Amino acid sequence: MLLPYMFTSNGGVLNLPNLVNNPHDRIYFFIYSMLLIFFLFNxxxxxxxxxxxxxxxxYFGIIVLFLLFFLWISTYFDHPERNFLDFGNQPHFQNKTPHIPPPDFGKRGGPPTQYSHTILVYLIGVISSLLFAxxxxxxxxxxxxxxxxxSFLKAQINPHFLFNTLNSIYALAIKKSDKTADAVVQLSELMRYIITNANDDVISLDKEINYISNFVELQKTRLGNTVTVNYKVEGNQYGKCITPLILISFIENAFKHGVNPNLNSEIKIHINIEEExxxxxxSNNKVKSNSSESGIGLQNTIERLTHLYPESHDLRIDDNQETYSVTLKIKVAC
Known part of the structure; x- marks a missing residue:
């Protein structure tokens, strides 16, 4: 709306229209208002x-037709005697070329000055609306x-957990352990969490901690005395939020690659919750296990952290010959 009035022929800036006393200004103010409406329509x-x-x-055919329409309507209201396709203001030449004084468009405001303003505002409206859209x-x-x-990463992680947990219960069933029933209950808690909460964007932190605790207890039940698990949770876990299944892969990875039933293994899991x-x-000791491949769970969790916590997490992985440790700091404020 302001563009046609910002740079005027007399070198001034922002020459506002005289809508009260100047019919020409009223006509073109109306036309520029129509151009604004066309911008929204476009x-x-x-x-x-x-x-x-x-x-x-x-689309571009319609754009050209609307441009011709605005040129026609501006000519029809302001200079009905003219042809709206005549961009000049010169008379028809005969056998000789007469001397023609330059037209004074500053006073009349006729073509081509107003045409150029109309075309300028129209094209800026079309281009800017295209860029915005x-x-x-x-x-x-x-x-x-x-x-x-x-969603694809979550779809990969959930069956991965289910597969490993069923293997754990299968191992207890083979041994005819009395702990099999307890393991089934723990599995039901894990599955209830996955079905109910795993598809949420965020959940309360205490639910995620409870899920981790069930997972750790299930692993301790399966592995018995072959592994020493140092699991500790400190701090207030209530009133805070986190993305579901964002921590468990690091813990599951320790049990997967840091445990050998024929050797004494040690796993440390510490969760410390501060204000935000x-x-x-x-951390776990490196042992020779039956599963040496890295799997997809850990890599997917790293990708999810990159997507969901681009500026609010700090992940460090220390991988040496004897131990493998992960340190993660993540924002959990709701």
Whole structure:
């Protein structure tokens, strides 16, 4: 709306229209208001319904037709005696070329000055609406892509946990252990958590801690005296939030690669909750186990941390010949 009035022919800046006494200014103020309405119509209707429907040729054809319409309506109201397609202000030449004084558009405001203003505002409106719409569409597609990636990562993690936990109960059943029933109850708690909470964006921290505790107890039941588990939770876990299943992979990885039933193994799991942060320390001795591949759970969790906590987590992994340890600091404030 301000562009046609910002730079005037007399070198001034922001020459506002005289809507009370000047009919010409009223006409073009009305036309520029129509251009503003067209900007909204283009942004909310033409671009999503036609341009993004892969009908670009039809879209630009409509844009040209609307431009001709605005040029026609500006000429019709301001100079009805003129042809709106005549961009000049020269008389028709005959056998000789007459001397023609330059037209004074500063007073009349006729073509081509007002044409250039109308075309300028129109093109800026079309281009800017296209840029805004394309940028918003790209952001929406990027957000949907991220959500799809996170859903895919969760879909990979959940069966991974179920597979390992069923193997644990299978081992107890083979031994005909009296702890098999307790392990089934613990498994039901794990599955209830996954079914009820795993698809949420965030959950209360105490639910995640309870899930981890059930998992650790199930592993201790399965492994018995072959592993020493130093599991400790400190701090207030209530009134805080976290993404579900974001910690368990580091703990599960320690049991997967740090335990050999034929050897004495040690696993340390410390969770310290401060005001807004949670500090997780998981370490285990390296042993020769039946499962030496890294698996997908740990890598997926690292990717989820990158997506969900880009500026609010600190992950350090220390991998040497004897031990493997993970230190994670993550923001858990709701």
């Amino acid at each position: 942004y909310y209707y033409l671009i999503p319904r036609i341009y993004f429907s892969k009908k670009q040729l039809l 394309i940028n918003n569409r790209l952001r929406k597609v990027e957000k949907e892509k991220m959500q799809s990636e996170l 942060n949670l500090n997780l320390l998981v």
